[in-house]
Amino acid sequence: MTAQPVLRIENLSVALVGSPDGSARKVVQDIGLDVFAGETVCVVGESGSGKSVTSFAVMGLLAADALKPVAGRILLDGEDILQCSPERLRTLRATRMSMVFQEPMTALNPVRTVGWQIEEVLRAHSKLDAAERRRRTLEMLASVHLPDIERIYRSYPHQLSGGQRQRVVICMALVLKPRLLIADEPTTALDVTTQKQVLALIQELQRSNDTAVLFITHDFGVVSDIADRVVVMNRGRVVETGSRDAILARPVEPYTRMLVSSVPSLVPGAKNRIEGGEVLQVKALGKTYSERGFFKSGRTVHAAAEVSFTLRKKEILGIVGESGSGKSTVARCIARLIAPSSGSVKIAGTEIAQASRAQLHPLRQRIQIVFQDPYRSLNARMRVGDSITEGMRNFGASTAEANARAVELLNVVGLDADAMKRYPHQFSGGQRQRICIARALALKPEILIADEAVSALDVSVQAQVLQLLEDIRAKTDIAVLFITHDLRVAAQICDTIVVMKSGRIVEAADAESVLTKPGHEYTRQLIDAAPGRHWDFRNFQALAA
Structure with a gap:
């Protein structure tokens, strides 16, 4: 790891806009975490813990009429994202940071082909000509191990499986080799074999590009497979941070212990004999x-x-x-x-x-x-x-x-x-x-x-x-x-x-x-x-x- 993290969040607080009583109710408070190049940091916690709000704040995607950062800094390679203009944020997205969302079907345009949508990123953020964009897109489709890349290039999202659509979204996120990848529950709806393939793919691309990965999940099985470090959130605050082994094997906080102990075992417990008709x-x-x-x-x-x-x-x-x-x-x-x-x-x-x-x-x-x-x-x-x-x-x-x-x-x-x-x-x-x-x-x-x-x-x-x-x-x-x-x-x-x-x-x-x-x-x-x-x-x- 390098001395300076790719992503550093310092004392970030995000509040609701327009509270009836005029107060700014904070949904995320005093968040702090680092993600270094080549490292995977998993953020875990229950729904409403502030995981996705934090990731959206990093990407500058918070709805301006609903949520607003009110304190702290978000540093991407030392540059404070919260001080960036909308134009600068647009430039940073895809070129320096990108995001893979939970549901690929909502992240893709149903009336555009897969090839067109990946090339759209290149059209917006590069000066490549049409032939070079097509070559680069096919190259990316091959890198995520999709079959028959020419057919996939011409296909619409509904013509692909869920796992294939998620690979396409990963292509869009990584086509410009960003320094930071945020993955927000990208495998939740996938079956175990497809999930394993997608996780292996993210790790493979991470190693080849030395990408920093911030992975949002509630699946502790995924955490145990991919995390270098784990950040546990509850009700908008960080309650515990540590290495994967420390959090999973030696959790300190009662909330973390409750989360980890709630994960079902793969070994079935004793069952009573079923004798009903x-x-x-x-x-x-x-x-x-x-x-x-x-x-x-x-x-x-x-x-x-x-x-x-x-x-x-x-x-x-x-x-x-x-x-x-x-x-x-x-x-x-x-x-x-x-x-x-x-x-x-x-x-x-x-x-x-x-x-x-x-x-x-x-x-x-x-x-x-x-x-x-x-x-x-x-x-x-x-x-x-x-x-x-x-x-x-x-x-x-x-x-x-x-x-x-x-x-x-x-x-x-x-x-x-x-x-x-x-x-x-x-x-x-x-x-x-x-x-x-x-x-x-x-x-x-x-x-x-x-x-x-x-x-x-x-x-x-x-x-x-x-x-x-x-x-x-x-x-x-x-x-x-x-x-x-x-x-x-x-x-x-x-x-x-x-x-x-x-x-x-x-x-x-x-x-x-x-x-x-x-x-x-x-x-x-x-x-x-x-x-x-x-x-x-x-x-x-x-x-x-």
Whole structure:
């Protein structure tokens, strides 16, 4: 490391603009950290801790009508970013510092080709001619290990996978070889194998360009794999800073210890034997899509094929696999959000695979689903109480009965009755997911499907929601079909694990057998790709490889 850091933040405070009482409420206060050339500093903390506000302040991307730096300095190679004019900031972005965002689809223009968008950076910040820009762009696409770079160059964002889109965003961020790269949760929505590839890519490009990396994340598995140093934030302040090993193995502050101990282990705990009767039987389930063109028949895609398993009362069965493996397709077929192309789906002996809409209506209350994004799952214009009671009222419950049941369910998920009168935006992400679980339980279903229900949550909130599902399972006979790409979460909560690849089941057994003695090569690849697999976070010690 050089004597002078690439990035130095000194006593940074950021306040809300236009507080009703005229005071400047600080959302980030007295932040200080350094990032040196070739170093990766991970900033961790729960939602609302100030991680992203800090990174946006560095990039000069804070909304001027909402947030304003009120104290401190942000030095990029000794130059104070907070004193720069808008024109100077625009020059510094991409040339000296750049950012990779969490969701590549929102970072890319859907109506421009990938090649055009990467070249836009070069058009704005270099004097290269068209031929040289194209050559440089293709060179960057090759450097991030994308296949068939000429095709990728001509493609639109929607024609690429999530992992490919994130690689394109990384190309845009690094095409001018900036001194500082800020990565804001760039792998949160990716499956473990794609995540491993993207992390390895960032490290490879970092080594070749001696780039300083500020990595924002809530995934301690990622921290254990890539961090040189770790900065822990809570409620807008830095609470602890140290080397990776010091923070993960010897955390000092209670808040840090709570975060680290909330990370699920990859080793499943002891499970009780499931002896309940079968509530779901899936046999030879298949779902086929046909892509059609104007002048030719398109290809046939088998999203799911010959999928068979059973689910018992009180059992939590996990379906794991990469994006595109067919996990969510199977879940949606079982919930009859889409119709299967073939096969059988029986709920307690009742066939629903080919049931008509009229036949499905009375069966809807027997199976409910909780989706990944709770904010999109709730109607922003409806009070929480109305969202929870709507299903009950549709099935004949009186308003009084529905309201009483809703209050009872809110207590079950750890919220009070006052939540009935509030709107979704007035709750945190974890609270919104609790509301979605309460709504799903309102009709007393026999089967609950959780489709990536905790993947976007902080580790501490994730632990709370997982414990909530365990408590609900213990108090009722409900069976849970748990869809996830996170093997740590599957190890924590699942009794049985089904592994899917390319629409088919490649392995199915109890959780301990699958995760400790995998029988299929693909399962072994998933486990090997899991970030931080050599760490037992709960015992604050590194495990032997």
